[in-house]
Amino acid sequence: MVTPVSSSTATTADTSQSMKQLSGNFSTFLTLLTTQLKNQDPTSPMDSNAFTQQLVMYSQVEQQIDTNTNLKSLLSQNTTNAGAMAAAYLGKKVSVTNGNAALSGGAANWVYSLNSAAASNTLSITDANGRTVWSGTGETAAGNHTLAWDGKDTNGNQLSDGTYKLTVTAKDSASNAITSTVASAGVVGQIDMTGGTPKLIVGTMELDLGDIAAIAN
Numbered sequence: 039m040v041t042p043v044s045s046s047t048a049t050t051a052d053t054s055q056s057m058k059q060l061s062g063n064f065s066t067f068l069t070l071l072t073t074q075l076k077n078q079d080p081t082s083p084m085d086s087n088a089f090t091q092q093l094v095m096y097s098q099v100e101q102q103i104d105t106n107t108n109l110k111s112l113l114s115q116n117t118t119n120a121g122a123m124a125a126a127y128l129g130k131k132v133s134v135t136n137g138n139a140a141l142s143g144g145a146a147n148w149v150y151s152l153n154s155a156a157a158s159n160t161l162s163i164t165d166a167n168g169r170t171v172w173s174g175t176g177e178t179a180a181g182n183h184t185l186a187w188d189g190k191d192t193n194g195n196q197l198s199d200g201t202y203k204l205t206v207t208a209k210d211s212a213s214n215a216i217t218s219t220v221a222s223a224g225v226v227g228q229i230d231m232t233g234g235t236p237k238l239i240v241g242t243m244e245l246d247l248g249d250i251a252a253i254a255n
Contacts, residue, residue, distance in 0.1 A: 150218055
């Protein structure tokens with residue numbers, strides 16, 4: 039499901055109104071100018087510098103309105119292109135490597151990898167507010183490992199669906215940090231375009247296109 043982009047009708051109306059107002063003011067200015075020229079004293083003609091400055095000003099304002107219109111058109115095209123690109127992710131399984139995963143229906147899954155064997159490894163899960171809701175002991179062997187979380191906090195309370203982050207803190211016997219990576223996977227069910235920038239919705243998790251590490255059918 040793709041959430042539609044907000045309409046640009048208001049923007050177009052604002053631009054049209056600005057041009058209409060500028061045109062009206064310019065017509066009034068020309069009328070006044072013509073009247074003054076008709077009634078000027080031939081022996082003491084009016085200074086044309088002021089009129090020239092007015093004409094230049096009107097020209098600059100018109101150019102600025104046109105420039106703003108063109109910029110808005112380009113931004114609209116970029117948003118449309120980004121939306122089309124995001125739509126290609128619908129129904130696809132994607133991998134995320136920022137540590138986040140979606141807790142949905144009381145289940146969230148991660149894969150974490152240790153570059154080398156560890157003497158100790160602590161796993162911590164935080165909620166969207168950065169609050170630690172669960173912690174436990176992780177695997178210490180080098181390589182890939184999985185964590186299937188039932189969505190219950192350290193006290194056994196079931197937490198609501200949402201986005202949660204797994205952090206791996208592995209150390210060797212000398213308490214030196216061991217490099218680790220964390221990944222999760224899910225299927226893109228929706229594309230949210232209401233904010234102007236496309237967001238991929240995986241379960242209850244919202245992702246930017248840049249968060250995607252891999253995609254599969």
